[in-house]
Amino acid sequence: MLELIIAGLTMGSIYALLALAINIIYSTTGIINFAHGELVMLGGMFGIVLVVNSGLPIIAGMFIACGMVAMIAITLYYSTIRPFGDNLTSSLGWLMATLGAGIIFRNVAMLIWGTQPRPFPPLGSEELINVLGVRILPHEIWTLVITFLIAIFFTVVLDKTMLGSAIKATASNRNATRLMGISVERMVLACFTMSGAVAAVAGFLISPIVFAGPEMTATIGLKGFGAAIIGGLGSSRGAFAGGIMLGVLEALSMTMVTPGYKDAIAFLIMILAITIKPEGIFGVAYEKKV
Amino acid sequence: MLPMKRKYDSVLNSSSKEQKVLWVIAILAVLSFLAAPAVVSSYFLRLMSLTLIYLILTTGLNIIAGYTGQVSLGQAGLYGIGAYTGAILAVKLGVPFWLCLPAAMVVAGLFGLVLGAPTLKVSGHYLALITIGFGVIVEKVLIEWQSLTGGAMGLSLPGITLFGQNLSEMGFYYLLLVLCLLTLLVTNNIVRSYFGRAFIAIRDNEIAASCMGVNLTSYKLLAFVLSAILAGAAGCLYAFYSVFISPDTFIFNLSIFFLLTIIVGGAGTIAGPIIGTMLLTIVPEYLHFLDDYRLIIYGALLILSVIGLPQGITGAFRNKFPGIVYFAPPADIPDDPLTDKSYELENNILLELENVSKDFGGLRAIDEFSMAVKSGTVHSLIGPNGAGKTTLINIITGVYQPSVGKVCFKGKDLLRLKPDRIALAGIGRTFQNVQVFDNLTVLENVMVGAHGKFRSNIWHNIFRIGKARQEEEKAHLQAWSLLKMVGLEDRASEPANSLSSGQQRLLEIARALAMEPDLLLLDEPAAGLNEIEIERLGEIIGRIKDKGITVFLIEHHIDFVMDISDVITVLNFGRKLTEGCPSEVQSNPEVIKAYLGTEAVEAC
Incomplete structure (x- = not known):
């Protein structure tokens, strides 16, 4: 049981890490980047190139990968979201476009690196340590800690700083935000940069657990969306809680069904959560204005 | 004989030049599909059969995603449910094809009802995620429930027998052609009835639609069920056609492919899925040297079409030739569209x-x-x-x-x-x-208002029999008359946002x-x-x-x-x-x- 919960916490923190980055983009644009899973995957693949193939230290490799994925996230913004202008919520063009970008990223990665998943060095030592009688990798603890720190960072940025207010203002009314002398474009770019950097970190943290390969985030990416929604889109606290919750519930469900159904259970939880409480645990429901 | 002739005349007289050209193109298309088996290779015939199967599904998808505006990315799941329902009935219980098909439609329709239920509360990206999740669940269950589905090994099916004889390749092609034309006819009749106007009204403006008396819940569910029934039918046909099915056919990428066909072709038009499906199924066969890049091209096509051609190919044509949408005014428009409402109240x-x-x-x-x-x-x-x-x-x-x-x-x-x-x-x-309702014509906007006056059910409208036809005629006349009253009768065929x-x-x-x-x-x-x-x-x-x-x-x-x-x-x-x-x-x-x-x- 405890083993399951710890395994669930590890996967949960990964989902949370994705959810946090998905959230930061939602906070400023009101949309979901459906290519986010693929950005994470690219982070992992850059890790393979920089750390495994070129022998850079993990931390150095992670910083460089953060920069690279952030650049790709910005390109993604200009090619799939920017063309739809200010009124993003009125159509779902961006949804299709980001989905399309995800397909491109994944298949280009397959062309370059092949489909074979590869091992990836973990953070910290490779020796198992004993926590409450369960043997785990230090990497798993690192994953949880880093996710938690990023969640706190985003909460502080969004709720306590001027930048956070400007980001949220951008989401609610772009023209009014412009009239306040805030560059909407810069806010959106700042968020895509942060989101890309966090995606790269996620890639480095996930790869040692699931192996690095173009398909590594095929379902994890979707669960990241699920986690963000379960917690309540726009809330960093919610993203963290939603991710952990989804991970633990998914792990616990393994006591009842065979492992092959794991993804099915996770998506069932997501569907139920969206249907029952679309505003999420930490979100607020608003009455639609006419 | 006489009424037939009059109807024929009125079609000719009341159509614009563009509409007549479209009729000719449609008739030529049907004729070439009829003649195809005589000219094309058997390999190409198989490809055309597959196109027809897909077309049944994408026409259904168009009802929910194109007309009603509820994006479904789980259509491959419904397609898989249809295929496996047919296959399991045929393999495990020896049920003949002719009973498997309706069974697959019913089962898929029920799943469509389940899948549509969340739309009562959410839409947009939430719905996209729900439908993606649904597709993944179906895929996993097909792999894991081995005792029923044969797991990853798949299932092999018997062929179709007709009058004690096995249906030939060509026979199957004609069967698909008939079913496909039937699907198009039924869909066309639905979307041109008050049902279709309600779907589009929901897509364009939910609040206005409900204030016109459109019950959002039941119409969204109806659209979901219709699209699921057609996906189920397509799935069952595919199972019998390919004689072997396995879970790796019914994956998320296929759902994206289906949605791509209607986006490229033009969502919310009858011709859209036809053009998109033919284009994306047949053209890649001539581009085999690009096979390694096929998914990359699909991805790029998705981005380019939603940005550059948001209304698809048919939308571009409609902008170029606005005469395609044309309602001829009735011979004489009644002057008094209002019914008397004076009565005594307590x-x-x-x-x-x-x-x-x-x-x-x-x-x-x-x-x-x-x-x-x-x-x-x-x-x-x-x-x-x-x-x-x-x-x-x-x-x-x-x-x-x-x-x-x-x-x-x-x-x-x-x-x-x-x-x-x-x-x-x-x-x-x-x-x-x-x-x-931005994308409905001015005339249709008014006709949405008459929504609550319609009593005919969906069957009346599918077959356009008596009651449905009368009600439609009446609403049509009233709408013209109301437009005349507010002075908009010469804008009747234009989209309302103009x-x-x-x-x-x-x-x-x-x-x-x-x-x-x-x-x-x-x-x-x-x-x-x-x-x-x-x-x-x-x-x-x-x-x-x-x-x-x-x-x-x-x-x-x-x-x-x-x-x-x-x-x-x-x-x-x-x-x-x-x-x-x-x-x-x-x-x-x-x-x-x-x-x-x-x-x-x-x-x-």
């Missing part, structure tokens, strides 16, 4: 609000407001900006629920009723921020009148109208009143209000300031204070 009160309050968070927008609207009057509501006038209309029409209080219409309690029920009870409305905002306001009035309401709520109808249009509006309101239809009017043009009203209620800060006939209200010092302020009043 104490003559049509609408009554009692102590209604509405809070938005900490703000009290309406504060213990009471009012009675007498039958047959023009009753105006005036008040400074932000007084709560529109909120009041939204409470009456059920868009908002009041925090406390009671709303009675014709003696019936309206509380907690959905907007569509209130609309059908006899309350029509227009909107302060114009809410027309009208000026003043014309859109008039269109909204015509649309609300098509509901044949007892009470008409007009929210600032004169805003953005020029002097001549305002004069016309005054005449229209006069005609409405003459028919006994009660008008409840919100307006800022005070002269206009004073001229036209029997009773005026003044609202300020959510409270009733005063009520009375125009001259009383005009001289009331409280009203003057609210509008002009007094010297002591603080600056705004």
Whole structure:
């Protein structure tokens, strides 16, 4: 049981890490980047190139990968979201476009690196340590800690700083935000940069657990969306809680069904959560204005 | 024989040149599909068969994603359910194909109902995620439930027998062609009926649709079920056609492919899925050297088409040749579109609000407001900006629920009723921020208003028999007549968003009148109208009143209000300031204070 919960916490923190980055983009644009899973995957693949193939230290490799994925996230913004202008919520063009970008990223990665998943060095030592009688990798603890720190960072940025207010203002009314002398474009770019950097970190943290390969985030990416929604889109606290919750519930469900159904259970939880409480645990429901 | 001939004539005469060209193209397309087996190789024939199977599915997907605007990325899951239902029945129970097909349609339809249920609460990206999740669940269950599905090893099926003989490749092709044409015919008849107009109304503007009496829940579910039934049929056909199925066919990428076909072809048109499906199924066969890049190309195509060609190929054609959409006016348009609504009510009160309050968070927008609207009057509501006038209309029409209080219409309690029920009870409305159905034509916009008058069921409309045809004819004539009344009859075939905002306001009035309401709520109808249009509006309101239809009017043009009203209620800060006939209200010092302020009043 405890083993399951710890395994669930590890996967949960990964989902949370994705959810946090998905959230930061939602906070400023009101949309979901459906290519986010693929950005994470690219982070992992850059890790393979920089750390495994070129022998850079993990931390150095992670910083460089953060920069690279952030650049790709910005390109993604200009090619799939920017063309739809200010009124993003009125159509779902961006949804299709980001989905399309995800397909491109994944298949280009397959062309370059092949489909074979590869091992990836973990953070910290490779020796198992004993926590409450369960043997785990230090990497798993690192994953949880880093996710938690990023969640706190985003909460502080969004709720306590001027930048956070400007980001949220951008989401609610772009023209009014412009009239306040805030560059909407810069806010959106700042968020895509942060989101890309966090995606790269996620890639480095996930790869040692699931192996690095173009398909590594095929379902994890979707669960990241699920986690963000379960917690309540726009809330960093919610993203963290939603991710952990989804991970633990998914792990616990393994006591009842065979492992092959794991993804099915996770998506069932997501569907139920969206249907029952679309505003999420930490979100607020608003009455639609006419 | 005679009526047949007349119908034929009227099609020819009432079509624009572009429409006639389209007819010719459609007939040529059907002929070439009929002749295909004689000319093409058996490899290409297989490809055409697959195209026809996909086309059944994408036509269904178009109903939900194109017409109703609810994105479904789980269609491969429904397709898989159809395929496996057929396969399992045939393999495990020896059921013949002819029974497997309807069974697959029913099972997939039921799953469509389940999948559609969340749309009652969510749409947009939430719905996209739900449908993606559904697809993944189906895929996993197909792999894991080995005792039933054969797991990853798949299932092998027997062929189809017809009169004791195995159906040949060519026979199967013709079977698919017949079913495909049938699907297109049925879909075409549905989307051109009041069902289809309700679907598009939901896509373009949910709130306006429900205020026209469209029950959002049942129409969204209906669209989901229809698309699922067709996906199930396509799946079952695919299973029998390929004689072997395995779970790796029914994956998320296939769902994206299906959606891509309708986006490229043109969502929300009959021809869209046909063009898109043929293009994306047949063309890649000639580009085998690009196979490694196929998915990359699909991804790029997805991005390029939603950005560069958001309405797809058919949309681009429609913009180039606007004559494709054309409604010929009826021979003579009746002058009087309004039905007489004058009747006696108990104490003559049509609408009554009692102590209604509405809070938005900490703000009290309406504060213990009471009012009675007498039958047959023009009753105006005036008040400074932000007084709560529109909120009041939204409470009456059920868009908002009041925090406390009671709303009675014709003696019936309206509380907690959905907007569509209130609309059908006899309350029509227009909107302060114009809410027309942008992509429907002007004429169809008005016909959506008549939604509640239709009694025919979906079968009547699928086969276009008696009742459906009569109702459609009647609504059509009434819509023309209403357009003539508001002076928009020569814009009938244009999309509503091409009208000026003043014309859109008039269109909204015509649309609300098509509901044949007892009470008409007009929210600032004169805003953005020029002097001549305002004069016309005054005449229209006069005609409405003459028919006994009660008008409840919100307006800022005070002269206009004073001229036209029997009773005026003044609202300020959510409270009733005063009520009375125009001259009383005009001289009331409280009203003057609210509008002009007094010297002591603080600056705004």
